[in-house]
Amino acid sequence: MTTNDWIEQAVTTAVAAVADELDAFSRDLHAHPEVGFREFRSVRAIGDLLARHGLDLETGVGGIPTAFRSRIGSSQGPQVVVTAEYDALPGVGHGCGHNVIAASSIGAFLALAPLVADGRLPGGVTLLGTPAEEGGGGKELLIQAGAFDGFDASVMIHPGAVDAAAVVANAKRQVVATFTGATAHAAANPHLGRNALDAAVTAYQAIAQLRQHIVDTDRVHGVFLEAGTRPNIVPERAVLEFFLRSRSVDSLLALSRRVENAFRGAALAADVEVDVAWDTEPIYLPHRLNRVLAERFSERSAPRRSVVVAVEDTGQPAGSTDVGNVSQLLPTIQPIVAIGAPDIPGHSRERADSTLTPDGRRAILDSATALALTAADVLVDDDLRAAAWAEFRAAGEPVRVGDLVPLAPWPTFPTE
Structure with a gap:
């Protein structure tokens, strides 16, 4: 059995084993939406899920009460960060599908954890909880706190209307x-x-x-x-x-x-x-696309998704995300995974409810599997890492918000 074959088999089996837990977790977040920097119950639910699998959760990362981190493996060698979002929209709930994002990222981390812990995969994997994407720029605050330093790649997915391994963000x-x-x-x-x-x-x-x-x-x-x-x-x-x-x-x-x-x-x-x-809230930077990682995600998704576009950049208007800030520091992907009909608008109750359908469950499992396999490839494939970094550097040096404009004031965080 080749390296690729045993990793595929191990990850697929691991995701299938936690499928019901991931779906239940996503439904629980949908039923209890919390807005940015107030995701206290959501973080506890994530901690409980990881604890059932023998994994610890560190909360308060970077001085942000609802940011968290769980690490597995060695601090030596290649490093991948799997980011999770879990904040909701006021009045709409999880109309941006962050319950699916969190479930997918947790699923990928759970699939990778035993492979990294026993040394079958080199290096380390970190699950990083990033609050307040919908307003507050949790990832930018974590960047300022150094939480994104030392990684070779950052990966996560986002629900949407189509399957696309890379999309622009303004x-x-x-x-x-x-x-x-x-x-x-x-x-x-x-x-x-x-x-x-x-x-x-x-x-x-x-x-x-x-x-x-x-x-x-x-x-x-x-x-x-x-x-x-x-x-x-x-x-x-x-x-x-x-x-x-x-x-x-x-x-x-x-x-x-x-x-x-x-x-x-x-x-x-x-x-x-x-x-x-x-800028009373952090600036969101544009997404620096990394086609090398996007195309690898596309390859890893192909057996499960009928249509995966390698890179989608149509020149049409786009939304914004603090993932863009991460992408300006290291090779980063945020593929879009289709859920429901293509005409379901984002930031709507219809989008939130679509995450509860069989299509939503399938998106979680497909995404967790493809994210885990892509992250595993980053850990084991020296050529992939080198190519991803070469593409990143070809677009310019790393960019930080503080290099461009004065930083937004550090927020005062709510208590539970």
């Missing part, structure tokens, strides 16, 4: 504009007031007009957080929050300048003050 940053004017009686003496809401509306409209003159892959979308208190009081305070997305950091920064001009121009027009606060 850079993203956040901005909050606070307009401050002066109150007055809106009927008796409005001339004495300075209307902050007028400024916010003008800014919103200016940014809406800006959308006609940006590239198709850029996105600017925002909401009013505050807009006054009563109709008969000239609003002295109005607050807007926007997300900006772009294919590259340079184009994101250029877009940022244009958006800030809209805020400041609107304040000038309304004769009010404006405070523009960038």
